[in-house]
Amino acid sequence: MSNLEFLFEGEVVDTKVERRSQTIAVSIGDQEMVLLPAGDNLYSAQIDGRKVSIAAVRHKDKYYLDIDSVLLELTEPSAEMTSSGTGEEGEWDKIFAPMPGKVVKVLVEMGQEVQEKTPMVIVEAMKMENQVNARAKGKVIAINFQAGDQVDTESPIIELELEASE
Amino acid sequence: MSNLEFLFEGEVVDTKVERRSQTIAVSIGDQEMVLLPAGDNLYSAQIDGRKVSIAAVRHKDKYYLDIDSVLLELTEPSAEMTSSGTGEEGEWDKIFAPMPGKVVKVLVEMGQEVQEKTPMVIVEAMKMENQVNARAKGKVIAINFQAGDQVDTESPIIELELEASE
Amino acid sequence: MGKLFNKVLVANRSEIAVRVMNACRVLGIPSVAVYSDADTHSKHRYYADESVHIGPPPPRESYLDIDKIIAAATETGADAIHPGYGFLAENPLLAKKCSDAGITFIGPTPDAIRLLGNKVESRLTMADAGVPLIPGMKDSSGDIEAFQAAADTAGYPVIIKAAAGGGGKGMRVVHNPEELAAAVEAAQREAGNAFGDDTVYLEKYIVNPRHIEFQVLADTHGNTVHVFERECSIQRRHQKIIEESPSVALDPELRERMGASAVKVAEASGYVNAGTVEFLLDETGNYYFLEMNTRIQVEHPVTEMVTGTDLVVEQIRIAAGEKLSDAFFHLTQRGHAIECRIYAEDGENNFMPSTGEIVHYSEPVGPGIRVDSGVLHGSQVTIDYDPVMAKLIVHAPTREMCIDKMITALNNYKILGVRTSKKFMIDCMNHAAFRDGKTYTNFIEVNMADRDISLDAYRDIALAAASAAAVNRPQVASAVGDAKQRQPSPWEAIGAWQIGDVIHE
């Protein structure tokens, strides 16, 4: 029996893993899930009488999962959050480029109030324009790049003051 | 530069391996072969202007090779020969079953002189009968199993006294 | 059959380079890869018989540098160049410089590429050849009678568009002549307010258009054939993501007419080799020429699976001066094929490109399943190039079975490390509109807009899967001498290797 900890959508969850003769059993609270190994990094599980097909691999402190084609990424809470520039797991007050590229257009102004999903900036990379939206409600307090600037994924393009409710 | 030693068809051969920027260079005597890695365990080489496609993997002190579909197995001379029951690399004075099975028929008699390739015994395994031939010239000095006996790959079915020339 | 070429250089990368090299292998022709620094360890380089480095990652300094490509061919003794799609495929200059260097360009002539690359000129040519174009006004005009005449010629419904247009402003669909005058005036007002320019024009309004294209092949002996249609209506950002053949919208009579038009387009432009004629098809069976693509298309495999042909092999044969293979004079469509493009982009987040390392890779297998892939376990997906990683193509006797098979195959195609649109495509495939064949070009806007994947439903199984992956991490202790551990790729392992290191234990 091993005890593990994961971060799922901002929540820290404990699991217990146990090896059975043919399966791997995982307990999450009162719930028990049984996985059947099905090849390298592949598993299957029965949920409500239906087979679920799973690929799961750990790579550099991140868990990459494919569950019936739904893709998820989990981390361990101990992993350093701040090193991940794109703010995938927090830092909702900063707007990063999804990948290195060129700023095409900044869509908001200093002081503007934005909602979750408000379009913030368009960045061009891989021959395509990508619109980056706000991930939370807040007020624009810094615009660090302008159209034409090259950006990486480490420096925020826009910074927000989040609403207290967040 | 690394120095390696292999057993090829009974001969001990030294090689030197060197990493180049894109290739692996191997020297065998005056000869140099250049391999281009081509994926997991896969390589290619140009021989007389023709591309040769190679798979090569080391597993438990044995090297398994596929060179344009010719399959070869090499060992390091340091590997224990006698632990390999089927006598693949020596022990030509003993006739082993190629795999666990049942002796169908012993084809030689005590004292019989045999040549290389003389049929010695038929062993049934995997639903098929397999004829095992002598690997060298010699005289039968022991027949340890009879028709109907179960055999494994560790105990010789027949033993030979090899001719001095061998 | 003698060798058609001594050696073919493939001036491309990723899945299409591998695809072309497969055709070379079948024909017994050695192939040469070119690669940039970003592709030193890429699949297309592994796949070739030899490879030539052509520069740094930016395409302009490598895959788009014609002189480097020609030099690589000359250096390796390649007597033909296949351009794949994208990059230099439709650049007449590559075709021209090949010809100057005595190298065969596997594609059409520079003149045909130039003509068909010019939208205005090519439309005039096609109008002269009697190929239908979307009817409408040739130039904008404020005269209401000109609008009425144009509308009568085009046939209702028509659409009024702002010349300065965009965003739906100044746009009006008109269904009958009585509404026309008022609509033109309203559109002019709206355009004037929105753009400061009230010029509007009129063209036929295409109701529920589908994107239908015909594959054509022409040899140097005067034979031009079409290889039936592909329907590519499912697009996001004007880029096709799901293609199929045959189209549910075509009956044999319409197929024959459109095919004949496609052949006419090819003949009118003096076309040789493989090309694709794109049409817009409306709900009533009227079709309109859009353009002709002068290359092999991303979606060519659906045609191959339905007709049992090898289009890339045929491209090479044609370029070598061979007559079209017999098979192309007795073509039939059999069963149904669908292709899904596997891009490195996030189907759950507005198709945002995704980069990273592929940390798990396993392909679906089975009868009627084909994967054309440019990536391997360990491949790096970078920002340097197009995000297409692979294509999954499935064939089955009927469209319904093909859809079911595609869903199964997508589920069994496991790529971890970058995000893909797999789930998005499964949801498309499961949508009643898709199953009913209501595949219009606005399919994604209309049907997939309010799609929302709640990850909460996956919470427990995700945590269980991650837990299983955690206990399956490589055990360092057991790795010693345990060859069951997969060998790392040669480059990885050599990276850690030191000069003077003694390998023997």
Next chain:
Amino acid sequence: MGKLFNKVLVANRSEIAVRVMNACRVLGIPSVAVYSDADTHSKHRYYADESVHIGPPPPRESYLDIDKIIAAATETGADAIHPGYGFLAENPLLAKKCSDAGITFIGPTPDAIRLLGNKVESRLTMADAGVPLIPGMKDSSGDIEAFQAAADTAGYPVIIKAAAGGGGKGMRVVHNPEELAAAVEAAQREAGNAFGDDTVYLEKYIVNPRHIEFQVLADTHGNTVHVFERECSIQRRHQKIIEESPSVALDPELRERMGASAVKVAEASGYVNAGTVEFLLDETGNYYFLEMNTRIQVEHPVTEMVTGTDLVVEQIRIAAGEKLSDAFFHLTQRGHAIECRIYAEDGENNFMPSTGEIVHYSEPVGPGIRVDSGVLHGSQVTIDYDPVMAKLIVHAPTREMCIDKMITALNNYKILGVRTSKKFMIDCMNHAAFRDGKTYTNFIEVNMADRDISLDAYRDIALAAASAAAVNRPQVASAVGDAKQRQPSPWEAIGAWQIGDVIHE
């Protein structure tokens, strides 16, 4: 389309079990695997939706135990059983016990299996139905006039064989009537000397026979069709190793006649579901019924690739009482397909079975390439079962291209750890007689007997390859936290895992 069955149990293992499960997936039917102790970690078990353990490795105690199979179906709620090929596929008792238990057997009726399993009875049935059998004497006789009459009926050449025969003794081929009497006497003398019994008999001598078989399908609505032929003349130890379709020996007229005979065989035996009618074909176009196999065959994929059908899907549909799919009433042959069986046996050493662990496994890919495989990296090939690991099937527009493509694909199919016949099959494929279509059943004896691979030619490249593999061994130091190391399969990793071990670093 409603679900044909709630759940299908596949009473088999390895590649055919995976193949059948693929058909279930396409039809949206969950599948159940059965597995012995030897197959706990096998691919077919991974592939199913659920699995049931049915005993120890010996087939008699697991895959051949009908009661355990029926119990597994009952336990999991499977309402149909697919037997694959081999094991219980042609055992009428399984079909009978299925029916008793209210489970659908996906195959013919017990009566048809029984009739066609009886060689004497089935030949009588077929003779009555007018299907050609090898002509000859029904019983041996010393009367020279009886020999003359039989020879006249059969047509020359004829062969005299010793009733006690074997090893060519007492055997005489006679080409014309004048030689007959002397040959019979000589054969009688020889037989008497060799076996102490001078009884000889006469049958038609088949010159350069080919093994040609026809796929048939029959539904429960009275429709019986043939799905064209397969040629399976390349055999070793009377076991097919290379199959192809179409056969170069058939023209459309002969194909139609043989196909009609095949349908007649099926109809005469009241056949339902998929079956194969085997014929011997001589050089002059005469063909003779051998037997009918009442199962899906190993070589069914060549038929599927040439006709664009899915025979296993159709088997399931037929068993569910559906009418034959439309496609089977409009069948055409397109292009050419070849299958090579990838056995764990040594092609360089008299096809000696080979066992071991698969330490490297990579499949060829590309258009028109299909791999039906029952093994994975890490699979153990044991002595318990048939040595078939996988089948490689290739399709191309022409036979010549298909041969070239197959050679390339075999070369790119890399399996290390057990020996295979890959190189042997490449040499067959490259032989002028094979390329010329001279594929008679004695092909291997005649053409491949003096084949000798000198390993010396491979000495340097082998040593270089081993040297490269040596430096690519996993580096223990770099394995720590290096996820580029492939994860070992779950079972391997868990094996080293200890209760109470804390996983976090």
